[in-house]
Amino acid sequence: MPARWEVSDKIALLRRHDDGVPWTRLAAESGVPLRTLSRWARAYRSDPTSHSLARRQRSDHGRRRIPAELIEVVEALALATPAPTVAFIHRRVAGIAHDRGLSAPSYSSVRSLVAGIDPGLRALAEHGDAGYRDRFELVLRRSAERPNEQWQVDHTLLDVAILDAKGTQVRPWLTVVLDDYSRAVAGYTLFLGAPSAEQTALALHQAVNAKTNRGWPVCGLPEVLYSDHGSDFTSARLEQVCLDAHIRLIHSRVGVPQGRGKIERFYRTVTTELLPHLPGYIPHGTNGAPVTSPSLSLEDLDAILEQYVVAEYNARPHSQTHQGPTVRWSASGFIPRSPAHPEDLDLLLLTAATTRKVQRDGIQFASTRYLSTVLAAYVGEQVTVRFNPRDVGEIRVYFNDEFLCRAIAPELSAESISLDQLQAARRQRRRDLKDQLRQHRTLASALPSDTRYAPPAVSTDDTAPPPALEPRPRHGLRLYATD
Numbered sequence: 001m002p003a004r005w006e007v008s009d010k011i012a013l014l015r016r017h018d019d020g021v022p023w024t025r026l027a028a029e030s031g032v033p034l035r036t037l038s039r040w041a042r043a044y045r046s047d048p049t050s051h052s053l054a055r056r057q058r059s060d061h062g063r064r065r066i067p068a069e070l071i072e073v074v075e076a077l078a079l080a081t082p083a084p085t086v087a088f089i090h091r092r093v094a095g096i097a098h099d100r101g102l103s104a105p106s107y108s109s110v111r112s113l114v115a116g117i118d119p120g121l122r123a124l125a126e127h128g129d130a131g132y133r134d135r136f137e138l139v140l141r142r143s144a145e146r147p148n149e150q151w152q153v154d155h156t157l158l159d160v161a162i163l164d165a166k167g168t169q170v171r172p173w174l175t176v177v178l179d180d181y182s183r184a185v186a187g188y189t190l191f192l193g194a195p196s197a198e199q200t201a202l203a204l205h206q207a208v209n210a211k212t213n214r215g216w217p218v219c220g221l222p223e224v225l226y227s228d229h230g231s232d233f234t235s236a237r238l239e240q241v242c243l244d245a246h247i248r249l250i251h252s253r254v255g256v257p258q259g260r261g262k263i264e265r266f267y268r269t270v271t272t273e274l275l276p277h278l279p280g281y282i283p284h285g286t287n288g289a290p291v292t293s294p295s296l297s298l299e300d301l302d303a304i305l306e307q308y309v310v311a312e313y314n315a316r317p318h319s320q321t322h323q324g325p326t327v328r329w330s331a332s333g334f335i336p337r338s339p340a341h342p343e344d345l346d347l348l349l350l351t352a353a354t355t356r357k358v359q360r361d362g363i364q365f366a367s368t369r370y371l372s373t374v375l376a377a378y379v380g381e382q383v384t385v386r387f388n389p390r391d392v393g394e395i396r397v398y399f400n401d402e403f404l405c406r407a408i409a410p411e412l413s414a415e416s417i418s419l420d421q422l423q424a425a426r427r428q429r430r431r432d433l434k435d436q437l438r439q440h441r442t443l444a445s446a447l448p449s450d451t452r453y454a455p456p457a458v459s460t461d462d463t464a465p466p467p468a469l470e471p472r473p474r475h476g477l478r479l480y481a482t483d
Contacts, residue, residue, distance in 0.1 A: 005032070010040055010053045017041070066105045070097055071113060074105075078114045079125040086111045144181035147329045148336055151186060151222040152178045152263045153203065155195040159271055161280035161294040162301055164192060165424060169294055171282070172301060174270075175199050177207040178263045179218060180226070183318050184325030185266070185309045186218045189390075190302050197238055198351060202389070204241070205349035208339065215310045218329055220336020224248045241349060245339055266313070274308050299420065302390075343403035346396050350386040357382055363397065363407055366423070370395050370407035378404070389420070 017026060017037075027034050043052040073096055077089045086107070094104040105113075144150045154176065161169045170192055177187040187207025191199045210219045225247050242249040275281050278301075280294025296304075314326045321328055339345045356363050358378045362371040365385050375397070384398040393412040397404045 007053045011044070013037070014041055014044055066109060066113070067097075067102055069100075070102060070105060074110055074113045075117060078117055079122065081125060083122075083126055086114055089114065144179075147179060147181050147332065147334060148220050148222045150180040150224040150226055151207070152180060152226045153200060154228065154263045154267075155199075156267045158275065159282045159284070160275045160278055160296075160301070161282060161290045162296045162298060163294055164298070165420060165427075169280070169290075171288075172298060173199070174267075174305075175203040176263060176266060177203050178266060179222075179325070179329060180262060182218075182323075182325045182329035183262060183266075183321060184218045184314050184329045188305070188309070190298055190305065192298065200238060201241065201349040202351070205345070205388070206390075208245075208345065208349075209342070213306070213310055215326075216314065217326065218314075220338060221245050222247055224250055226250050241345075245345060269313065270305075270308070273312075274305070278304070341403075343396070346386060346403070350388055350396060354385075355382045356385050363395070365395060366392060368392070368409045368412065370397075370409050372397070372405045372407040374405035375407065 013026060013030060013032070014037075017023060023034055023037055026032070027037060040053060046052065070093055073093055074089055077084060077092055090105075090107045090110040093110060097104040156174050156176075158172050158174050161171055164170050172190050172192055173195055175189050175191070175195065176185060178184070179186050187203050187205070189199050189203040189206065191202075204225075208219060208221055211217075225242060227249070228251065239249060241247070276283075279292045279296060280290045281292065282288055282290050315324050317324055318328075323331070356365055358375050358381050360379055362369050362375060363383070363385065364370075365387075378399060381399065383404065384401070386396045386398065387394075392409070394406050394408045397407050
């Protein structure tokens with residue numbers, strides 16, 4: 001049914017009735033009520049011209065305008081905080097119109113005036129500058145034109161519970177470094193506790209260096225590192241890293257997260273695609289309660305996340321670029337910029353440990369012995385040890401803040417093992433030894449007592465005479481030499 005029937009359409013409808021079509025059928029097909037069709041027929045019979053079926057204007061057309069002062073009152077009341085209801089505004093305006101001797105507008109007129117207020121003006125009145133900016137302010141979405149031109153880095157608290165070293169349920173944090181051009185994940189780190197500059201540095205260290213996984217080629221130094229205004233991103237340590245590596249560190253405006261939409265989208269993808277399939281998943285609205293009992297450790301979740309990033313997220317076509325992030329990153333065949341001295345970057349990014357003294361058998365660190373032929377000339381010297389928590393198979397050794405060598409643990413260098421795994425293995429070994437010691441002590445306490453060298457039993461018979469005491473020799477004091 002048309003929103004407004006033209007005169008020609010009305011005449012065509014009435015002629016169909018003259019051709020024998022019943023009114024009920026015309027009403028069903030056209031959607032025009034029977035009373036309206038009857039009114040059109042009467043008007044057309046009385047005046048068979050087009051004027052009889054033309055739409056008539058109201059007799060008060062052009063004279064039902066609301067005074068401008070009442071319009072201003074309606075808009076002023078509608079923009080109050082909190083926003084009042086239309087019924088409240090109508091009652092207030094009706095009272096003001098009566099006091100001023102004006103005609104009160106109808107409820108529908110007031111509602112139309114409120115609905116006609118500029119949405120941006122209403123958003124500014126109700127939600128302030130931030131609400132208006134997020135909904136109506138123009139945003140210049142700048143996209144990188146080549147790989148490693150700009151990287152984004154940010155943290156998020158994952159919606160999943162895992163078990164820490166003590167078996168307690170905890171929620172891990174995730175720090176991700178994302179390439180803006182290809183949307184490829186360049187590096188990440190999982191950790192427990194609050195975000196810090198150290199965790200950001202570890203994620204950046206993995207992003208810059210070449211990966212052992214051949215399916216993850218993203219590496220090199222970015223031209224720009226984009227982050228928010230968190231204390232860990234504005235730390236002196238990260239600024240020093242960017243200064244030495246010739247990276248521009250750019251922070252987003254305070255309270256304006258629009259520029260980090262790509263990395264936020266990655267977090268949403270992980271939350272909707274990966275986490276619901278893991279034990280300990282925490283859906284929104286459950287007050288932090290997991291659906292199933294958590295059973296994963298931090299190392300387990302790290303392995304799962306790396307597999308998801310390399311095999312799924314970085315491999316499948318992106319909805320905006322229509323290319324897989326890894327394919328898009330490497331399609332141009334460019335050579336990523338690498339640090340001039342990787343050891344200097346390790347000095348800035350890797351976790352610093354306390355100093356250690358070089359022994360004749362190497363360096364003892366975390367109850368593990370690390371060896372290097374370079375250490376032969378530094379026996380007895382104090383050195384600084386830096387390590388990657390993900391892999392303690394080797395450590396970086398610095399002497400007087402200068403890189404000395406990489407020392408390896410012979411029993412750990414063949415495989416990658418984390419410091420937490422090493423500590424857990426030591427604790428388990430200690431528990432096993434304590435269990436064995438407890439069993440041995442229990443067995444020893446159950447053995448019969450040894451009486452071979454026990455003193456003879458003392459008789460308790462009171463009638464037996466006491467044994468005679470032998471006289472003790474007397475030793476007198478010598479007073480003279482002739483005694």
